[in-house]
Amino acid sequence: MILQQIFDGLTLGIVYALIAVGYSLVFGVLRLVNFAHGATYAFGAHIAMVVIVSANFGLFWGFIASVIVTGLMTMLMDRIALRPLRIKKSKGISALITTIGCSYIIQNTLMIVFGSRSKWFPKIFDYGNFNVGGILVKSTQVGIIAVSVALLLALTYVVHKTKIGLAMRAVQQNSKAASLMGIDVNKVVSFTFFLGGASAAVAGTLISGYYQIVNPQMGFVAGLKAFSAAVLGGIGILHGAVFGGLVVGLAESLAAYYIGGGYRDAVAFIILIAVLIFRPNGLFGKKVIEKV
Amino acid sequence: MDTKTQAILDVKNLSIHFGGLKAVDDVSFHVNRGEIISIIGPNGAGKTTVFNMLTGVYKPTFGQIFFNGEEIHGLTPQQIVKAGMARTFQNIRLFGDMRVIQNVLLGMHTNTHYNFIDLIFRTKKFRTIEKEKQQKAVDILKFLGLERYVHDYPTNLPYGDQRKVEIARAIATNAKLILLDEPAAGMNPEESEELLAFIRSLASQGFTILLIEHDMNLVMNISDRIYVIDHGRKIAEGLPQEIATNKDVIVAYLGEEEMDEEEVENA
Amino acid sequence: MKIQNPLNLLNTKPKKVTALVIAVALLLILPKTGLLSPYLVRILTMISLYSMLALSLNLLTGFTGLVSIGHAGFCAVGGYTSALMWQYTGLPWVVTAIAGMIVAGIVGLMLGAPTSRLSGSYLTIATLGFGEIVKMIALNWQSFTGGPLGVNHIERPVFFGITLTTFNSGFFYLSVVLTALVTLVVYRIVHSKMGRAFMSIRDDSLAATLMGVDVTAYKLKSFIISAAIAGLGGAFYVHFVRFLDPNTFNFDISIIIISIVILGGTGSIPGSFLGAVLLISFPEILRFASEYRFIIYGLILVLMMRFKPEGILGGHSNRKLRLMKGVDTYGY
Numbered sequence: 001m002i003l004q005q006i007f008d009g010l011t012l013g014i015v016y017a018l019i020a021v022g023y024s025l026v027f028g029v030l031r032l033v034n035f036a037h038g039a040t041y042a043f044g045a046h047i048a049m050v051v052i053v054s055a056n057f058g059l060f061w062g063f064i065a066s067v068i069v070t071g072l073m074t075m076l077m078d079r080i081a082l083r084p085l086r087i088k089k090s091k092g093i094s095a096l097i098t099t100i101g102c103s104y105i106i107q108n109t110l111m112i113v114f115g116s117r118s119k120w121f122p123k124i125f126d127y128g129n130f131n132v133g134g135i136l137v138k139s140t141q142v143g144i145i146a147v148s149v150a151l152l153l154a155l156t157y158v159v160h161k162t163k164i165g166l167a168m169r170a171v172q173q174n175s176k177a178a179s180l181m182g183i184d185v186n187k188v189v190s191f192t193f194f195l196g197g198a199s200a201a202v203a204g205t206l207i208s209g210y211y212q213i214v215n216p217q218m219g220f221v222a223g224l225k226a227f228s229a230a231v232l233g234g235i236g237i238l239h240g241a242v243f244g245g246l247v248v249g250l251a252e253s254l255a256a257y258y259i260g261g262g263y264r265d266a267v268a269f270i271i272l273i274a275v276l277i278f279r280p281n282g283l284f285g286k287k288v289i290e291k292v
Numbered sequence: 293m294d295t296k297t298q299a300i301l302d303v304k305n306l307s308i309h310f311g312g313l314k315a316v317d318d319v320s321f322h323v324n325r326g327e328i329i330s331i332i333g334p335n336g337a338g339k340t341t342v343f344n345m346l347t348g349v350y351k352p353t354f355g356q357i358f359f360n361g362e363e364i365h366g367l368t369p370q371q372i373v374k375a376g377m378a379r380t381f382q383n384i385r386l387f388g389d390m391r392v393i394q395n396v397l398l399g400m401h402t403n404t405h406y407n408f409i410d411l412i413f414r415t416k417k418f419r420t421i422e423k424e425k426q427q428k429a430v431d432i433l434k435f436l437g438l439e440r441y442v443h444d445y446p447t448n449l450p451y452g453d454q455r456k457v458e459i460a461r462a463i464a465t466n467a468k469l470i471l472l473d474e475p476a477a478g479m480n481p482e483e484s485e486e487l488l489a490f491i492r493s494l495a496s497q498g499f500t501i502l503l504i505e506h507d508m509n510l511v512m513n514i515s516d517r518i519y520v521i522d523h524g525r526k527i528a529e530g531l532p533q534e535i536a537t538n539k540d541v542i543v544a545y546l547g548e549e550e551m552d553e554e555e556v557e558n559a
Numbered sequence: 560m561k562i563q564n565p566l567n568l569l570n571t572k573p574k575k576v577t578a579l580v581i582a583v584a585l586l587l588i589l590p591k592t593g594l595l596s597p598y599l600v601r602i603l604t605m606i607s608l609y610s611m612l613a614l615s616l617n618l619l620t621g622f623t624g625l626v627s628i629g630h631a632g633f634c635a636v637g638g639y640t641s642a643l644m645w646q647y648t649g650l651p652w653v654v655t656a657i658a659g660m661i662v663a664g665i666v667g668l669m670l671g672a673p674t675s676r677l678s679g680s681y682l683t684i685a686t687l688g689f690g691e692i693v694k695m696i697a698l699n700w701q702s703f704t705g706g707p708l709g710v711n712h713i714e715r716p717v718f719f720g721i722t723l724t725t726f727n728s729g730f731f732y733l734s735v736v737l738t739a740l741v742t743l744v745v746y747r748i749v750h751s752k753m754g755r756a757f758m759s760i761r762d763d764s765l766a767a768t769l770m771g772v773d774v775t776a777y778k779l780k781s782f783i784i785s786a787a788i789a790g791l792g793g794a795f796y797v798h799f800v801r802f803l804d805p806n807t808f809n810f811d812i813s814i815i816i817i818s819i820v821i822l823g824g825t826g827s828i829p830g831s832f833l834g835a836v837l838l839i840s841f842p843e844i845l846r847f848a849s850e851y852r853f854i855i856y857g858l859i860l861v862l863m864m865r866f867k868p869e870g871i872l873g874g875h876s877n878r879k880l881r882l883m884k885g886v887d888t889y890g891y
Binding site: 260266 | 679689860
């Protein structure tokens, strides 16, 4: 039975990892916790629902549309709301509060457009169940893991092997120096937001297809869990986010089984607060010395 | 008199290592009551790091710091302020959204003694102490010629006056030893000339001054003694005229042109 | 020598006191004139309550610089303490409300102590996690809190044999008294050694440390006081609406409170009142907009950060700082 919990937990965890990577990417480049990331994830799920359920295109087009629309939406959010703050050199907390505001705007717009009740979403990758060594493996889970792993590998490739990825890492190290070297920092930031939005959209679609439910408020708790994952691994560090996602998914699944379903969501918050207290830079993060 | 009993600050073999980097290595110096002592050295020599150890921001890896004869190792910054040592900052660090008088009053924080009940009920104790401190704050500002700024926000003040408000805040702590971190940085020659005269007047009022400076010429006229550090090590000490002709010092300063401005302090 | 500005005449103390007395008298008589419907009295009560909550958050966020988006969690702690204490012991509201304040203050300490080292965004997210944990405990500790069903038919406060209701305007008067007391407390804290320590932490915590402020201790004090006031607000609210469940003080409430503080002005006491008046009355005045109220709260946060991050009444004041009587400022 425990193996079953572990497998289910890892399935969830890999999706959390996908969301967590979005936090990490944006944080890496801007030192900003993008609070709207959870709402972005819900937004992506709704776009997929419109394309798959309402317009009756298949899952593939659902993914594509969701990725593009959500990615553009996050780019737009950065362009309209956040870039002016960078130009003004506002305090860091201003940007955070702005993303809280954006999160509210997105979530409540979804509520007005789609209603606040939960809506049906078709099961994805549904080819039945298998029994592997006593563990019930759903084809949906296999599909989710495959898509997530592929996307995480693709993101890693983009960040580490491409020109734009190099630019992202340069901005992460020192945005002033990067801009002096001719890197268009705004373009890099836009691209980063696109990647974050796109990965959240895929994650939203996957989770909706897993639970077969879409809800405008789904992003709140998922966003917090993924944020916990990102912080656990050391925010700004990609492999840290993946590791954190898996741990949070696993912990959640085991807690639901051993303590009770009611505390399912609490686990991530407890991990979050514990990490913030004992190791604020995360498992893979480095310590920073304050300047005087 | 014996220098040992006169020394308000006595630093022995002070060292701090950040990883493998010896930011400050085996530096010893002392400051006597009423003196103006300068620590000079090229950028990145470790001067601010020394201040950070004196004021309790960093814990030294080795070495001892005696203040008024007591070892201050392990004391918190608050306890060090209370003991009578206060500082200013290289990049002015005033409280920008508090009034000038509130900045000075904040300096008196550790010696303003009323409790929560007193302030909520505005007891006689609160009113007496608060009035006394406010008057004292105004008077310190007046002493520095800043009384016209009582109600202003420090960010609206000219640069030189902001530095003076920082000094006022340090004086308000009741400090006997005042550490000035590159007080003339960012000033034009006239302003820094005026500031140096002001520092001299502080010393004549009974304050002891330890200042660090990057520009050697600036401190030649006002220092009683000068210590020179480079790459975290003390390379010379003595009277200003001795320092001016010291070979090692000249090499350190000439060599600086070729070096990158690495800020070891901020590592 | 000096030419008196006619407006300055209003600043003389007796006039100010008279104006204040008239304002208070009007406020107290108003519900009795029959000009106000119970509906309006209710809205005024809510404005008063949210002013109190905003002042509490302003102390933490506006004056100490610690941005909390889990403030409703403290209201929940105060509300649950008061409601459950009433349920289990039947003690009068005054007692249960004070207990609510104390427990909320202790919880504030419990949240503040481990998170005091955190800065900026990290702390903010931790407060959010805190709010959610409170909600989850309320939901899952069914035998004690009533779980999802909550606490029902909570007794109204009784003073001198009179039960407070919306109809006899009792709740309105109580809220005005509480808000006045909270305002006085916050004002006095701000204009003292403690308030200066808070502001110094907000402006530059390292410089504050090096000037002798025990930053951790003062962050905790700010947390405790702010949480206790929020707890009082919660204890008031649950006896006002007579019902409490885990969703009563959800994230939306935290967002409303922070929106009020940010719109009105961080670090401004009148700002918290202005913010509450604007944000609590607008969904009622603009009925057509009430569906969009949370979008509007979101927009307010975004627009304020973009154009006036210090809020309408926040930021640097042109007026002289009020000093103690008899302090000689040499004419300045």
